[in-house]
Amino acid sequence: QKEVEQNSGPLSVPEGAIASLNCTYSDRGSQSFFWYRQYSGKSPELIMFIYSNGDKEDGRFTAQLNKASQYVSLLIRDSQPSDSATYLCAAIDSWGKLQFGAGTQVVVTP
Amino acid sequence: GAGVSQSPSNKVTEKGKDVELRCDPISGHTALYWYRQSLGQGLEFLIYFQGNSAPDKSGLPSDRFSAERTGGSVSTLTIQRTQQEDSAVYLCASSSDSGMWTSSYNEQFFGPGTRLTVL
Numbered sequence: 669q670k671e672v673e674q675n676s677g678p679l680s681v682p683e684g685a686i687a688s689l690n691c692t693y694s695d696r697g698s699q700s701f702f703w704y705r706q707y708s709g710k711s712p713e714l715i716m717f718i719y720s721n722g723d724k725e726d727g728r729f730t731a732q733l734n735k736a737s738q739y740v741s742l743l744i745r746d747s748q749p750s751d752s753a754t755y756l757c758a759a760i761d762s763w764g765k766l767q768f769g770a771g772t773q774v775v776v777t778p
Numbered sequence: 779g780a781g782v783s784q785s786p787s788n789k790v791t792e793k794g795k796d797v798e799l800r801c802d803p804i805s806g807h808t809a810l811y812w813y814r815q816s817l818g819q820g821l822e823f824l825i826y827f828q829g830n831s832a833p834d835k836s837g838l839p840s841d842r843f844s845a846e847r848t849g850g851s852v853s854t855l856t857i858q859r860t861q862q863e864d865s866a867v868y869l870c871a872s873s874s875d876s877g878m879w880t881s882s883y884n885e886q887f888f889g890p891g892t893r894l895t896v897l
Contacts, residue, residue: 670820672820674820676818710890711869711888711889711890711891712821712869712888713888714885714886756820756821758821765823765834766811766823766886767823768813768820768821768822768823769820770818770819770820771820
């Protein structure tokens with residue numbers, strides 16, 4: 669079992685709608701969580717990080733963390749075609765190592 | 779300033795040959811990481827450097843893989859006797875301090891990667 673699990677998608681979202689991405693992790697000792705965006709053929713870039721239970725908003729992005737249920741999610745409001753990418757969830761595990769999920773492909777359709 | 783750079787951007791090699799992949803981190807970044815990303819997969823951690831030392835080599839898949847870092851800057855990942863399963867994109871990242879061994883996190887900035895194809 670991978671430490672960080674994501675649905676591979678693709679997740680098809682109409683332009684202007686909300687994209688909802690989910691991620692679960694197995695290491696209960698994980699404390700810090702990250703969402704990276706990776707365009708096809710490009711390297712990952714950090715878009716959100718969250719440490720505390722609850723919601724964290726940054727522009728059109730909202731990260732949600734529930735440590736009791738061991739899941740973290742990312743909401744993208746007012747989705748745009750430029751949001752079409754693969755979104756990687758990552759967590760720092762008990763050993764301090766950054767563990768990545770396989771990523772969820774998001775396709776925003778005009 | 780300049781970001782993380784990697785060379786070559788693409789490498790095609792024959793099975794059994796050795797390859798060297800290079801990473802130039804952001805100037806002043808003490809921590810450097812190598813990852814591998816196979817098609818449709820997430821990032822697989824390979825090795826991490828703090829300065830010139832490698833406290834964590836646990837991700838290296840086999841003894842055919844080795845890496846070094848000199849002068850606290852440039853790093854080279856070497857794959858000996860390449861196999862077809864080594865084909866992947868090899869990504870390098872750097873950060874201003876090691877977030878791996880502390881409770882804090884310093885953002886890892888990724889290079890563009892080297893696409894390795896082993897025929």
